[in-house]
Amino acid sequence: MAPQPQPTSVFVLDNGASEIKAGLATASSPAIYPNAITRSRDRRVHIADELYTECKDHSGLVYRRPYEKGHLTNWESEKAIWDRVIYEKSGIKPDETAFILGEPSAQLPVCSANTDQIVFEEYGFATYFRSASAFLVHENDQNENLYLPSIAGDQIEIGGDQTTKKNSKLRKSDTTLVIDSSYSATTVTPIIDDKIFYPGIKRLNIGGKLLRNYLKETISYRHYNMMDESYIVNEVKEQCCYVSTKFAEDLDLCKKLSLAKNPLAIEYVLPRASAAGHVRSRTEQSDPDDQILILANERFNIPEVLFNPSDIGVSQAGISEVIMQSLQTVPDRDVRALLLGNTVFVGGSIKFAGFQERVSRELRSLAPDDAFLRLGFPDDPITYAWQGGARLGQQKMKLRSLQVTRKEYMEHGANICLRKFGRPSKVATTVDDEY
Known part of the structure; x- marks a missing residue:
């Protein structure tokens, strides 16, 4: 037939x-x-x-x-x-x-x-x-920088985590480690020989929803009652929060300085009928009708939960440790090396400023010294x-x-x-x- x-x-x-x-x-x-x-x-x-x-x-x-x-x-x-x-x-x-x-x-x-x-x-x-x-x-090979170079006939120079190819033609890899940090959770999924390796799937129960709710509770306790304002708080989170690459130093700075002198503090104008919410420059002239939300250590304390869930009582490892736990389930050492060499991050929670630098540094410290580490961050995750x-x-x-x-x-x-x-x-x- x-x-x-x-x-x-x-x-x-x-x-x-x-x-x-x-x-x-x-x-x-x-x-x-x-x-x-x-x-x-x-x-x-x-x-x-x-x-x-x-x-x-x-x-x-x-x-x-x-x-x-x-x-x-x-x-x-x-x-x-x-x-x-x-x-x-x-x-x-x-x-x-x-x-x-x-x-x-x-x-x-x-x-x-x-x-x-x-x-x-x-x-x-x-x-x-x-x-x-x-x-x-894994199927999306539009960005060749996310994938491993073809081994045959290639001359590869490796300096740190950067790779330069000479006279080589990139091909789509059949092995990819996908980290999806989205709304409900952060999931690590190994794909080997173009198939999902299900024993290696690991889930960290922290995503955009938990971070938004955590920020909502923090703002409601310290500033205004915004427990019913999920949409607005989510806008605040996306516009104001970032991942700190020197968390202890930033936290100490916020403790020592007042909000007026703190370079990390930011002013967010809450939305009203005639204007949308937005980040306000300190030199901008204020409107007497504006409600101003000033955030300092909240900006980096919220995304920090992705890396240290125990800060809010979640008994799970951080995102970098979960990635390594997923790799440990792969029986073949060589395949684990290939996964580290072709790791792709997607999802809304990776868009925080500083996320790439922080996760790259942590994975470099956790991975074997001789491992070739390549992390892909799409322009539109x-x-x-x-x-x-x-x-x-x-x-x-x-x-x-x-x-x-x-x-x-x-x-x-x-x-x-x-x-x-x-x-x-x-x-x-x-x-x-x-x-």
Whole structure:
């Protein structure tokens, strides 16, 4: 029997707990939608991007998110959001479209199975491929600096962590260590021989949501009561916070100096009806109607939790130690070296100023002395996984080998998705402790 023709259009959706990145594989960039249903003070309900287009007052917003602790648990809400994204905003016809879906690496199998059922039985997509977003990151080779050079015939000069190639042609590596520090958690996912190595997946239960809530509590205790202002505090976090590369010194400086003399202190003008919130220069003339939020050690204390979770009582290792714990699960020492040489960071939480320098320094101190350490930081870590899905969508033969068609699903049921997308039943457990 001749194979069914591949749909001409491919729709890629990276389903993050905070934001959905969606669009046709032929698009240059995805549209980004809040993965939430919100209710404003006037009791109007806003689905996905209506939060930006129709909601005028972002104060006191109440959120309902489909994800709980990184797992897709509320399909009633998610379907309402997907309906808007797929039908109203994208305008595609599912029965004529191939669908590529990215989900969190540590997603519960039952949540993934529910997703498979919704995709085929509610939307009726022609073909479907579900994958961890980390695999889509691995697929994205648009930035050659993120990948290892081809070994054959290359002359490589290594100075510290920098690599210079002479007369070499870069190729996409089949081994990648993906660190995704996103809304719900930070997940480390090793990909070996173009396949996810599931025993190596490690999760640090700290992400953008926890950092925002921690900042919200800190501000409410020290300054204004902002416990109901999730949207505003998230804006403050993104505009004001940074990762300190000399934490003890910065903390000591904040203790010694008053806010007026502290060079690390920053003034944030809280939003009001006539103006958006923004960072204010100290030389800027103040408006008597402005409410000023002055932040000093809060700016670096909040992101510090990524590196030292015990500061707030979370009994887990920091992000650098979790990365090394993930590597320890890989049996082959040489493969561990390849993973260190091709490590990619994505997710909104890596956008803090100072993050790259801090994590590079810590990993250098934890890695073996002879290890070649290359860390990749995409220009746009939010959409990088979607870009990988879009590239996969343009490789028709490869996508055909990975996907499940609607006809196959109707004939074999959910088992066909389990066989193609599910985790392997047997995994290696032997670990070489020398690395």
